[in-house]
Amino acid sequence: MQASNPRHRSLERVRSLIFRFGRTATCWQVLHPDLSFWFAVDGEGVVGFVTCRGVRVVAGEPVCDADRLTAVCREFEQDAADVGQRVCYLAAEQPLVDRLGRRGRHVVVPIGAQPVWHPKRLAAAFQEDASLRYQLNRSRNKGVSVSEWPAARCDHPGLRRCLEAWLKQKALPALSFMTDPYLLDRLESRRIWVAEREGAPIGYTVLAPVPVRSGWLVEQIVRCDGAPNGTAESLVAAATQTVAAEGSRFITLGTSPLSRRGERLSSRHPVWLRLTTGWMRAHGARFYNFRGLEHFKAKFRPQAWEPVFAVAAEDRLRPGTLYAVMGAFTGRSPLLAGMQAIANGLVIEIRRMASLHG
Numbered sequence: 001m002q003a004s005n006p007r008h009r010s011l012e013r014v015r016s017l018i019f020r021f022g023r024t025a026t027c028w029q030v031l032h033p034d035l036s037f038w039f040a041v042d043g044e045g046v047v048g049f050v051t052c053r054g055v056r057v058v059a060g061e062p063v064c065d066a067d068r069l070t071a072v073c074r075e076f077e078q079d080a081a082d083v084g085q086r087v088c089y090l091a092a093e094q095p096l097v098d099r100l101g102r103r104g105r106h107v108v109v110p111i112g113a114q115p116v117w118h119p120k121r122l123a124a125a126f127q128e129d130a131s132l133r134y135q136l137n138r139s140r141n142k143g144v145s146v147s148e149w150p151a152a153r154c155d156h157p158g159l160r161r162c163l164e165a166w167l168k169q170k171a172l173p174a175l176s177f178m179t180d181p182y183l184l185d186r187l188e189s190r191r192i193w194v195a196e197r198e199g200a201p202i203g204y205t206v207l208a209p210v211p212v213r214s215g216w217l218v219e220q221i222v223r224c225d226g227a228p229n230g231t232a233e234s235l236v237a238a239a240t241q242t243v244a245a246e247g248s249r250f251i252t253l254g255t256s257p258l259s260r261r262g263e264r265l266s267s268r269h270p271v272w273l274r275l276t277t278g279w280m281r282a283h284g285a286r287f288y289n290f291r292g293l294e295h296f297k298a299k300f301r302p303q304a305w306e307p308v309f310a311v312a313a314e315d316r317l318r319p320g321t322l323y324a325v326m327g328a329f330t331g332r333s334p335l336l337a338g339m340q341a342i343a344n345g346l347v348i349e350i351r352r353m354a355s356l357h358g
Contacts, residue, residue, distance in 0.1 A: 013039075015189070017046050017063050023212035025114055025252050026060035026091045028189070028219075029178050035059060038076055045072040050177060055324035056080050058089045059178050061096045070099045077313045087313040088321050090328075091178060091255060097309050107317045109269060109310045112255045113262030115302030119215075119244035119251045125301045126237045132299070136237060139195075139230030144202065146195045146238035151187040158201035159184055159194070162224040169225070177328045183220055190219070193239045195231050202227040205235040207243070215250025216243055236300065255308045256294040262307040269317070 014037060018027050030037075030048030038047045045064030049056045062072040073096075077087050089096060091111070100106045117125075126132045149156075167181060183190065183206045195203040206220040218239065223232050240251060258277060312321050 014046050019211045021063050024060045024093050025217045028208035029059050040072050047076050050328045052324040052327040055086045055088055055321055057325050057328040060091045061089055089311040092309045092311045100311055107312045110263035110307055111310050112257040112308045113259040113305040114252045114255045114308055115297045116252045116306055117303050119240050119248045121303055122240045123244045135230035135233040139228050139234045142228035143197050144195050146193055146234050149192050149194045154184045154187055162201055162222055165225040166222045193235055195235055203231045205239055213250040215248050218253045253297045256297055258290045259294050261305040
């Protein structure tokens with residue numbers, strides 16, 4: 001079947017498939033408004049993707065019955081090939097790799113790892129770990145309280161100010177695809193917990209459902225400028241305690257890109273890719289703090305780290321495929337986005353130096 005823009009499709013059809021078959025941490029992100037939808041011929045599967053430079057970059061995996069995953073991938077890839085396009089599944093999880101990797105027609109590239117817990121186990125970590133208890137006490141002593149807000153309250157100007165201030169701290173321009181920061185406008189079936197101090201929002205976290213695993217993805221944690229230390233930890237603790245009490249069985253803080261806790265690149269991967277990844281680990285903190293993000297997630301004592309992959313439907317990974325993936329995130333030329341990130345990074349560094357010597 002032909003792909004179409006989600007503006008011209010009934011989102012109820014996609015939501016229904018996600019609630020029936022959504023098992024990956026990123027399944028709810030298939031509903032992102034920038035994605036196109038492709039439906040399986042029998043209507044029992046959907047793929048959300050963007051097309052960039054002749055590559056269909058898929059948000060996670062096809063949403064379908066697990067037993068039909070290989071068949072739906074084959075159907076989708078043939079549909080792409082019929083119009084001269086390639087396919088790359090981004091943020092794929094182990095079940096897809098187990099099915100496609102052994103066929104020898106796909107290149108599997110580890111891109112990171114995601115920490116996972118049973119919510120009761122994560123809630124217990126806040127009681128058992130002295131450093132986590134300390135962070136909760138710090139925020140509590142500063143008058144921070146956390147509660148779940150209904151979606152109807154998310155037009156609160158304080159939340160918008162928080163988001164704007166948080167984005168200004170980032171060297172990278174706002175990304176799209178699977179890293180969209182503007183979730184306040186699309187909270188349907190997502191849930192939000194807000195940290196307040198003296199009645200004003202100082203941070204929030206957004207959770208997205210993972211229906212088949214009876215769980216949640218902590219999709220976003222926004223800590224406003226000036227929020228006391230421990231605010232982020234308090235948000236995670238409050239959300240976890242709520243979903244644990246409701247009987248949820250799974251929670252993740254999402255992928256840590258380039259995490260060393262997942263699988264590593266090896267000699268079977270091209271040299272140019274290993275060099276690029278090594279450079280990003282060494283110097284990428286100027287634009288995105290990979291190590292800091294991983295350290296933040298690790299301090300919650302994950303029960304496991306699940307590997308996350310890019311799976312390209314080609315006999316060897318091409319540089320053009322990586323460039324297309326980068327273009328999917330930036331929504332424009334990755335080179336232009338990189339130049340803006342460098343400029344933003346310089347501005348942030350100048351401001352930091354000025355504040356230190358002010």
